[in-house]
Amino acid sequence: MKSCLVVDDSKVIRKVARHILEGLDFAVAEACDGQEALDACHESVPDVVLLDWNMPVMSGMEFLQALNGLNLPNRPKIVFCTTENGIAHIRAAIDAGADEYVMKPFDRDTLEGKLQLVGVA
Template sequence: MKSCLIVDDSKVIRKVARHILETMQFEVTEAADGKEALDHVAQATPDVILLDWNMPIMSGMDFLRAYRSMNAVPSAKVIFCTTENGIGHIQAAIDEGADEYVMKPFDRETIESKLQILGCI
């Protein structure tokens, strides 16, 4: 079974994303900030990380930089999922190692299409 780590400080977003991913047969774990997510990936590498940008303690960008520097092999596909929609934000995320970018609010079709593009389903 494929696995996904949802990293978002919003419990509602995590719940919605969990529901979408579980209906797609993903095993889902959650983290409320980047620091918690780093602790999780140090223990087990998920197939996909759905990552929020703006979070307390450690932002999505700080998490992504730290995660990519860990040289985890294999590494997870990272999908930024955020309200930040400026081309500069998107480019910065891709430059730091994000594989895809999704705008909030999202739905099942959007997540599913990104997972297909990445070869995760």
């Protein structure tokens, strides 16, 4: 079973993502900010991280930069999931190491398509 870490400061978004991902047979863990997500990756590296951009404590971009600094045996795929839709934001995320980008609000088909694109669905 594939695993996904959902990182978002919105409990509602985490709940919606969990529902979709569990329907796609993913084991789901949650984190409410980038620091909590980084701690979770130290314990168990997921196959994919669904990552919000704007969060307190540590933003999605800060998390991604910190993750890139870790010596992980298998780096998870990163799918940014955010309301930031400017081309500069998308380019910055991809340049920083994100594998894909999905806009909020998202539905099952959109998320499943992005997961297929990064090779985890």
